[in-house]
Amino acid sequence: MIVRRPDYYMDFHCLGGSCPDTCCRDWSVVLDGDAMADYAGAPSPLRERIAQALATDEDGDVCFRLGDDGLCALLAPDGLCTIQRDWGEAHLCGHCAAYPRFTEEYGCLSETALAISCPEAARLLLEAPRFALIEADDGQDQPPFDGVDPELLHGLEQSRAQILALLDAGEGTKGTIWEKLRIVLAYALDLQGCIDMGRYDRMASLPLPPTRCPDPSRRQYPAVRLLELLAGSDPLRRDWPELLRERAKQLSALSPADYIALRAGYEQADPRWERQLANLAGYLVFRHWHKAVNDDTLYGRAAFVCAACAALYHLCLFQPGEEVHLWSRFSREIEHDEDELDELIWALDRWIPFDLI
Ligand code: SF4
Known part of the structure; x- marks a missing residue:
């Protein structure tokens, strides 16, 4: 399988509380079963705080509740995620931990980009001397997924x-x-x-x-x-x-x-x-x-x-x-x-x- 990503990928570091915007706004973050199980075992009083911050979206999925200002209910005034700050990065749900990394899989090919909806990813792209990719091939000749011609x-x-x-x-x-x-x-x-x-x-x-x-x-x-x-x-x-x-x-x-x-x-x-x-x-x-x-x-x-x-x-x-x-x-x-x-x-x-x- 071939794996690709932009050459500035490893330069990315989240700006945390210094971010000029935040990804903890506007988007409904749906939680998977692993995250739900993890949060059920969170230390008190964070466990109760997380429980209060959950909502169900129109598709019936459990997600973090957004306030009237569009901000995630778990975003602290210092711009940091309460789960990450008080319990550790390892407890972020899959979506929050991955962002702004987005991976597209084609079976024989896996490509990860840094979404420029994140201002820091946008800055890296803007200031890059050129848009170049780095590629690695594990030598395993895998076919594309079913449905991919x-x-x-x-x-x-x-x-x-x-x-x-x-x-x-x-x-x-x-x-x-x-x-x-x-x-x-x-x-x-x-x-x-x-x-x-x-x-x-x-x-x-x-x-x-x-x-x-x-x-x-x-x-x-x-x-x-x-x-x-x-x-x-x-x-x-x-x-x-x-x-x-x-x-x-x-x-x-x-x-x-x-x-x-x-x-x-x-x-x-x-x-x-x-x-x-x-x-x-x-x-x-x-x-x-x-x-x-x-x-x-x-x-x-x-x-x-x-x-x-x-x-x-x-x-x-x-x-x-x-x-x-x-x-x-x-x-x-x-x-x-x-x-x-x-x-x-x-x-x-x-x-x-x-x-x-
Ligand atoms: S938008 Fe990017 S830099 Fe800002 S908090 Fe989110 S991941 Fe970090």
């Missing part, structure tokens, strides 16, 4: 490797980040054609489109449309759609000259902006590309990667220096809600967003 997975492996290499190429050597993302979209369209015809065997040998796609006119309206689309999803926190609508309004109000000047000012202020976006695109491709094995939807996922980069770039134009915060909010609101993400991918699958980037 080996040829499709192989085609996704090969195509994703080409995209990550394209994104990794030094700035300017293979075009701008926007040119690279348009190549990704054009490539995904070709790959989707193979998938739709059931010709998975053609995917692995399909080259990246040889020529660069034409540069679209630098107008802000596709980005406005995208921010409005994202604002329509069901939010974790109310201020998220408000922010998106406000930014869409501000973008719409700009003259073409002011829009170009805003972009130029942002890019000149931080020359790493392009590397940061390439890292973001690499992370999203790593995390989402292979999920097409489940539903054959590849183009929508490529469009999601491009849309995420375009949306976050435009949000950052108005809040330069707040990339970590904005990436993390985007990930919390969009990446972690499977239903919202599926709907967005479905919507983008029907919107050929070349003009967006």
Whole structure:
């Protein structure tokens, strides 16, 4: 089995009480049987405290209760988890102990990412010199899980490797980040054609489109449309759609000259902006590309990667220096809600967003 993860993975350390946000907010953490059994044996008075902090969600699962402010009932005022602080990290439930690590298993392949909904994981990605993976192979030749087509997975492996290499190429050597993302979209369209015809065997040998796609006119309206689309999803926190609508309004109000000047000012202020976006695109491709094995939807996922980069770039134009915060909010609101993400991918699958980037 091959095991992969980003090369900055081991640099991650939870910020605990110094975290600018917290993962103990908004999310309903469902407890498994092991955690429940462990908590039944907690020392008093923590045992009673945990019992008071449990609730049952709409699916009938036991989870930690959230307060009106969205915070976990066990989060102490110092920003630390009461279970971890008073009893030890070993007693965190599986979900809390793993976060922000997310592992996707395919039988022959296991991939772990650090979700950028965690601000510290977002910072590591933003500041990484490049998005690179480390890989280990235990030499055991395991087949993919039942239901995972080996040829499709192989085609996704090969195509994703080409995209990550394209994104990794030094700035300017293979075009701008926007040119690279348009190549990704054009490539995904070709790959989707193979998938739709059931010709998975053609995917692995399909080259990246040889020529660069034409540069679209630098107008802000596709980005406005995208921010409005994202604002329509069901939010974790109310201020998220408000922010998106406000930014869409501000973008719409700009003259073409002011829009170009805003972009130029942002890019000149931080020359790493392009590397940061390439890292973001690499992370999203790593995390989402292979999920097409489940539903054959590849183009929508490529469009999601491009849309995420375009949306976050435009949000950052108005809040330069707040990339970590904005990436993390985007990930919390969009990446972690499977239903919202599926709907967005479905919507983008029907919107050929070349003009967006
Ligand atoms: S969001 Fe990340 S850094 Fe913050 S408390 Fe959670 S794991 Fe730690």
